Amino acid sequence: MNHIESILKIKKGELSSLEYLEKFIDQINKKEDEINAFITLNEEKAREKAKEIDKKINNGKEVGKLAGTPIAIKDSIITKNLRTTCGSQMLKDFSPQYDADVIKKIKKEDGIIIGKTNCDEFCMGTSTETSYFGPTHNPIDHEKVPGGSSGGSAAAIKYGASPFSLGSDTGGSVRCPASFCGTVGLKPTYGSISRYGLIAYASSLDQIGTITNTIEESAYLFDVIKGKTKNDSTSLKYPDRDVYEELDTDISQKTIGVPQEFFGEGVDQEVNEEVKKSIKDLEDQGAKIKSVNIPSMEYALAAYYLVAIGEASSNLARFDGVRYGHYSNKNKDWEDYFSEVRREGFGKEVKRRIMLGTYALSAGYYEKYYQKALKIRTLLKNDFERALNESDLLVAPTMPFKPFELGEKIEDPLSLYFADILTVPINMVGLPALSVPSKEEDIGIQIIGEPFSEGEILSTGKIIEEENQ
Amino acid sequence: MDKETIEKVANLSKLAVEEGELSDFKDELLNILDYFDKLDEANTENVPPTSHVMEIINKMREDEVEKELDNESALKNSSNPQEGYFKGPKVRD
Amino acid sequence: MNVTIGLEVHVQLLTKSKLFCNCGTNYRDSEPNTHTCPVCLGLPGSLPVLNKKAIEYGTMAGLALNCDIANEMQFHRKNYFYPDLPKGFQITQYDRPLGQNGEIRLDQDKKIRIKRIHLEEDPGRLVHPPSARYSLIDYNRSGVPLLEIVTKPDMDSPQEARSFLKKIRETLEFLDIFDGSLDGAMRCDANISLEGGGRAEVKNISSYKGAEKALSYEITRQKNLLRRGKEVKRETRHFDESQEITRSMREKEQEHDYRYFPEPDLPLIQLTEEKINSIKEKLPELPEEKRKRFLDQYEITKDQAKSLTTSKTLANFFEEISQQVNPKKTATWVTDSLMGELNYRDQSLSESNMNKQKFIYILEKLRDGDITEKGATKIIRHILDEGGHPKEIIKQKDFKAIKSQNLDQIIHKILEKNSEAVEDYIKGKEEAINYLVGQVMSETKGKAKPADTRKKLQKILEGYDG
Known part of the structure; x- marks a missing residue:
């Protein structure tokens, strides 16, 4: 059942918000122990809120667009008075003093936060295995990873713990778990959703996104959280329209670009074939198919990692055990104190990235690494602009392979980095991208569009979704 | 990247790397840096760097005082605050 | 021996709210940590938003200091750790500052060139309880806008450095963007070297009197070293205001690698010539x-x-x-x-x-x-x-001046009492009149005007003669 219908029922008083919520809590009680999708559950407060909303409806009062529907929030997003850890020991007891802009919007529309979902520590990972709170299991196959870093959000959606969820995507962290868990993941245009209250990994790449079961649900949720706010100077005014209302499955006038580099070395044959089947379906629906190129793609992964870790090394400097977070005995010299707090509070992958990022920004290496990566970014931007001049949308695989076994790659960081090869270029250029399941549940199709073309890419995703039903 | 560089970077990042971890760490980092060297192949002559991907300019706000956190909320997540202050480690004067 | 001095001056701009958030800037009269928010506490997830007024004030200062104002500027992150720095980096300007190549003239018409001016945020304030093995931190000051003014090494005496600082204060106060009477509103670091010696950077100078004292101390110290044939080390020294001396910072081999990079959370700022001109026109x-x-x-x-x-x-x-x-x-x-x-x-x-x-x-x-x-x-x-x-x-x-008739009466009284002086005067001893004026003044407790008194006396005494 599409959860937007449930919202409408709640609004009409045909379904109580509390009753609806209890269904998801039941599911959590049944399966959460096996999956570990949540770091923090918020059942009691959620129930109170649901009762409040039911009361409002019974009293004939207006309720917001989310009318008492539960939402699972990735733990990289700040929630006032609700523990926010970002998957790290560093923040294991952190109870924020404020709400992220997206949370304010959700609360304003009467959404109910059901819990905070598991993620890689500070979103650094592709498998949700670097979380201090243990890995999340893929609901499709419990031995497999759910993808990452928003693995908890995708898994929660997949196993029915929540109808809607938010993730965050710096290099694929929404699209990857969406792909691995057979769900829909939208990483919107950079700047289309306020980042205020998203714990920063790499500021110029981070973007909050949605993970849901269906395209329509993603569009619906995106409409609630999109748009410029005064707190994020990089947020942009979104064109005045509702993406949900815009969904349109006529694709006969469109040209689909197929970027050749996304089907090359390192991408599994099985994945290639599945994606091509869906491209064929689009062609059958009347779309023109055109081969396009992203020549600088071969440098995208290295350039992405340098930008990401450079910014991360700075963004994570605030965790020093003074104002919040992990702390230790303060009766010592500050340099020793900081080093100790950070050594204890951060996990291995986070330390690795901070060290590398510090190195990449340090005197004598800035030009070779960080600045060079920013130049590659310019090349990528030019390549994508050209490709999207030649076509309306790009269609490619989301992940180069299917979900791998838990523990399979975690000891070899570089091999894990390679999993991001098809998603990171999109963050480097700020474009919107969607992952929608192919006919194979755990293979995602990535649809990339021009800035603010969320309506278009979701519409195309809807065609693929309908074909696969 | 030698031991000395790792120590320097660890000091800049305020991450204590213990003697035992050092060589493992070094190998992993070297492996990754090796991959990053791939960028040396790319021709970026006359290519400007892009630090902000969307072209936004002049985002500013008016000079107005708005709601501030009260002292209790400000200190809420800190350990052992004293008389309204955050407690921090020792600083040489 | 030639002395070369360059200054880096930090002045607090008088905006109502902080540089990157809406907290108030009045940290001096407040209880600790009562003007903070997620941004200036560096809470995870918070983001900076630039105060328009700070750019305007900075531009005014730049124009008054005859700088070239940048048409496009950017903020950078300066990365370093310190307990008063909530984000582990300071948002400042690096290779694209607000203004460059300025100059001002001191009263003796000496020209001091200004290398650059830029905006940056102030850190919090550290308190060291006596004998405590920890510190206390107040973030009310965190994020208050500072204008940094960097001069070329154009000053050659502590007095000149002091005049420069006074000049800066005077200029910025005329613009109503600065109040030098506020405690710690102007702080500076000084680079000072003597011919043939290394350069010392003196930190923690917080007044212009302090600047003169710190620099005079440094000159004596460096001179003595050079006289004894010793090396003047290139180092950072700390000015101890209470003892009026400078001390070597003696810190652990401090590595300064600030890893500047463009602040991704703040878009570029463009100032058109029109905008700059409109600020110029409004300049007081x-x-x-x-x-x-x-x-x-x-x-x-x-x-x-x-x-x-x-x-x-x-x-x-x-x-x-x-x-x-x-x-x-x-x-x-x-x-x-x-x-x-x-x-x-x-x-x-x-x-x-x-x-x-x-x-x-x-x-x-x-x-x-x-x-x-x-x-x-x-x-x-x-x-x-x-x-x-x-x-x-x-x-x-009773400060009222003695009226004319009253004065006449008093004069006559004095003349009667002092016939000897009168006679002396008539005999041609002109100084005698001074004595008489003095007597009148003392009689009136200074309420008579000396010039009037003298005139009146002369007139009357001339009458005696005739």
Whole structure:
């Protein structure tokens, strides 16, 4: 059942918000122990809120667009008075003093936060295995990873713990778990959703996104959280329209670009074939198919990692055990104190990235690494602009392979980095991208569009979704 | 990247790397840096760097005082605050 | 030995809210950690939003310091750890600052070149409880806007450094973007070297008196080293204000690698020529311009014009009084009498008990001959020390000048009592009249005007002769 219908029922008083919520809590009680999708559950407060909303409806009062529907929030997003850890020991007891802009919007529309979902520590990972709170299991196959870093959000959606969820995507962290868990993941245009209250990994790449079961649900949720706010100077005014209302499955006038580099070395044959089947379906629906190129793609992964870790090394400097977070005995010299707090509070992958990022920004290496990566970014931007001049949308695989076994790659960081090869270029250029399941549940199709073309890419995703039903 | 560089970077990042971890760490980092060297192949002559991907300019706000956190909320997540202050480690004067 | 001094001055801009958040900037009179928010506490997830006013104030300062104002500027992150720095980096400007290539002229017409000016955020404030093995931190100051002014090494004495700082204060105060009377509103670091020695950077100077003291100490220290054939190390030193000495920072091999990179959370700032010109047009009159205008407009002396324009309060005080009382007289009384009395009491005009109405009243009474100059001075002193209105003071303290008929009577009385002096005068001993004037003054307790008294005496004594 599409959860937007449930919202409408709640609004009409045909379904109580509390009753609806209890269904998801039941599911959590049944399966959460096996999956570990949540770091923090918020059942009691959620129930109170649901009762409040039911009361409002019974009293004939207006309720917001989310009318008492539960939402699972990735733990990289700040929630006032609700523990926010970002998957790290560093923040294991952190109870924020404020709400992220997206949370304010959700609360304003009467959404109910059901819990905070598991993620890689500070979103650094592709498998949700670097979380201090243990890995999340893929609901499709419990031995497999759910993808990452928003693995908890995708898994929660997949196993029915929540109808809607938010993730965050710096290099694929929404699209990857969406792909691995057979769900829909939208990483919107950079700047289309306020980042205020998203714990920063790499500021110029981070973007909050949605993970849901269906395209329509993603569009619906995106409409609630999109748009410029005064707190994020990089947020942009979104064109005045509702993406949900815009969904349109006529694709006969469109040209689909197929970027050749996304089907090359390192991408599994099985994945290639599945994606091509869906491209064929689009062609059958009347779309023109055109081969396009992203020549600088071969440098995208290295350039992405340098930008990401450079910014991360700075963004994570605030965790020093003074104002919040992990702390230790303060009766010592500050340099020793900081080093100790950070050594204890951060996990291995986070330390690795901070060290590398510090190195990449340090005197004598800035030009070779960080600045060079920013130049590659310019090349990528030019390549994508050209490709999207030649076509309306790009269609490619989301992940180069299917979900791998838990523990399979975690000891070899570089091999894990390679999993991001098809998603990171999109963050480097700020474009919107969607992952929608192919006919194979755990293979995602990535649809990339021009800035603010969320309506278009979701519409195309809807065609693929309908074909696969 | 030698031991000395790792120590320097660890000091800049305020991450204590213990003697035992050092060589493992070094190998992993070297492996990754090796991959990053791939960028040396790319021709970026006359290519400007892009630090902000969307072209936004002049985002500013008016000079107005708005709601501030009260002292209790400000200190809420800190350990052992004293008389309204955050407690921090020792600083040489 | 040639001395070379360059300064890095930090001044607090008088915005109402902080540089990157909406918290108030009034940290001085507040309880600790009561002007903070997620942004200036560096809470995870918070983001900076630039204060428009800070850019405007910075541009005004840049124009007043004759800088080239950037048409496009960017903020950078300066990465380093310190317990007062909430984000582990400071948002500042690096290779694209607000202004460059400025200069100002000191009074002796010496030119000091300004390399650059830029905006940055202040860190929090550390408190060291005595003998504690920890620190206490107040983030009320965190994020307060600072303008950093970096000079070229153009100063060659501590006195010159002090004049430069005074000049900066005076200029920025005229723009109403700075208040030098606020504690710690101006702080500076100084680079100083002597010919043949290494350069020392002296940190923690927080007043212009301090600057002069710190630099004088450094010159003596470096001279002594060089005289003894020792090396002057290139190092960072800390100024101890209470002991008036500098000390080597003796910190652990501190690695300074700030890893500057463009602040991704803040978009570029563009200032069009039009915008810069509109700020320029709104720029208030600067001390130099005001000085010239005063000279042209009021027939006062050069020295007076200079003194009257050392602060905006004083200049306005003078100018407003001059609308009602003769400007020349006003200038004399303000510069000679009032400023002298204020300096003696180490008071500034704005914090003293004097105001325009009172001063106008005094000058008018003086003009009308109701009080003497001596009386006027006494009234000014009385107001500065104890307050009150001149009208009341004149009444209570009997400062009223002696009227002409009354003076005649007193003179006759004195002449009767001092016949010897009178005779001496008549015999041609002209000094004798001084004695008589003195006697009248003492009899009237200074309320007679000396010049009038002398004239009257001469007239009467001439009559004796005839």
